[in-house]
Amino acid sequence: MLETPKANGQDFTGSVRLIHAVGMHARPAVKLTKLAKKFKAHISIRAADAAEWINAKSVAKVMALRAARDSIIQIKASGEDAEAAVAALVDLVATDFPDNG
């Protein structure tokens, strides 16, 4: 399941299924936040329509999502490189956090 980024007013959004075997645990969370930090955009994520969006650049918050395998991760970003940020993060999750990333 993979969506290309969509512009929604100022925000770009995307969603992707988490296929990682143990869910959003330490290593995936570190990879995701590291990648998010490469962008200037303000990026937030949430799992499966949770009420709260959390900062995708905070490893503590991303871990606290406790997103289980097969949950849908939604990503939204605003700012100059928002579109590229959403695409990159969707790709990271969709490709199961490859080691060369």
Next chain:
Amino acid sequence: MRADLARLAYRGRTASIGFAHGPFVRVDAAPSGQHASGTPEDEKRALRGALESAGRQIAFLANAAGGEAAQILEFQVALLDDDDFLDPVSAAIAAGVAADAAWSSALDDQIADYNSASDEYLQARSSDLADLRDRVLRTLRGGAAEALKIPGGAVVFAEDLPPSRFLEIDWSNGGGVALLRGSPTSHVALLARSRGIPMVVQLGAVAERAQAALLDGERATLELDPSAQQIDVFERRRDAHRKSRAAAHAILRRPAASWGGEKIKLLINIQRVDDLDHADAQYADGVGLMRTEFLLGEPTGLPDEEAQYLAYDAVLRWAGKRPVTIRTFDAGGDKPVPGFTEDGEANPFLGVRGLRLCLARPEIFAVQLRALARAATRRNLKVMFPMVTAPDELEAARKAFADVVGKLQAERVPAVLPELGIMVEVPAAALTIERFKAEFFSIGSNDLAQYVTACDRTNGALGKLSDPLQPAVLELIGRTVDYGRRAGISVSLCGEMAGDPRCIPALLSCGLRELSVNPSALAQVKQAIDRLSRGDARD
């Protein structure tokens, strides 16, 4: 006097196999000392300094260790660089709390949160957080860069040992780790395994002081101030372990075993997911039997679909392209499970057990089948049913499975009906094997031999009568294999016979070409086949 005292011996859980004999050294994780607090500005500066210094120390350890260790420490490095995580600490300091108190309380909250998680993986991450907490506290309280002074080859004893402390210790002269708590799935256990350092966890209670210790990672025991006799037994076990490891490596690395020009597939039996961590498991041609009863042992009751799915999927992922055969719950008999098995059966071995029990408790069975049907999307899964007596039972199980797959697909959950087979362990099934429409057969020689010979194999008084090499047992194995050959259905054997070098010639002569054994027996079985095969090369 000392020699007359009962020796102090403790048993825990194996986290890493191996042997260590050396001085007993206690390591305290909690940093001592006082932090002299100042104005909020001073405190902010002190914390910043401590965080930077902790970051440098961790980066240094990660660099020195590389690989897996570096990846593990990356989580701590990321936390030190996480504003959302550090902001509440800064806010507390601004409100007048001392740096060390503000830092500990923020970390303690997170640790408590992780510890309360239902999943063992998240619980194990709490020791990474405690590691970071203590490292920063040590710096704040002035104990700065005090590295651990551990003599070479020591048995290091602690409540728990965080990964970064493990990496500070020089393991080049061997040694081992004994932990009161800890977990085989912790990061430090992973590090210990990758370095071949023995580690025993969950020892519960251990005497605080001792001079010397013996740590046996195979039996999961710790012996303190051992007697000459204990040392002697230990050294002999260690020696045997070394020799078998050496032989194992030489044999295991060779290509597949073969006999009489035919390839012999050697697979492994596992009781739980952790068994795949055995160093020899990687050399197996697949998993011939994954037992699932461990899932029933949880204190929280019967396992939910997700917990089961994660366990099955972890094994299927590990196996990659190799096949994995998972056996549905084989409870009952000598494996009672509260809330599942029948109470008060006069003869549980001949009672409602195995598939009989699952068919009698369709609501529990359906949860397992759902988890298996989802896992089957990896395509290397085969599922087998235990204690099948009549073809009707297989058909009832197949129908239950097909119903579950249909429901999942209607819910748009990816699911597949895997290949279905049966355990051949009831003589009635072995005698009428051609009546079963199974896609594979797996001979459970332990129960088959018990039921054919009417002998409890744990009863030593029965001696030779309970020997699985009895002609009647071999006759049934031979018939099953013959039928499989004629009908083009694969037949394997997963009982203890398969791991016993003495039985290998008979099993190969029966026509078996697929054996499934415990990971620790893999090397000796391959060696036994290798010897037979060379003795056999007459032309």
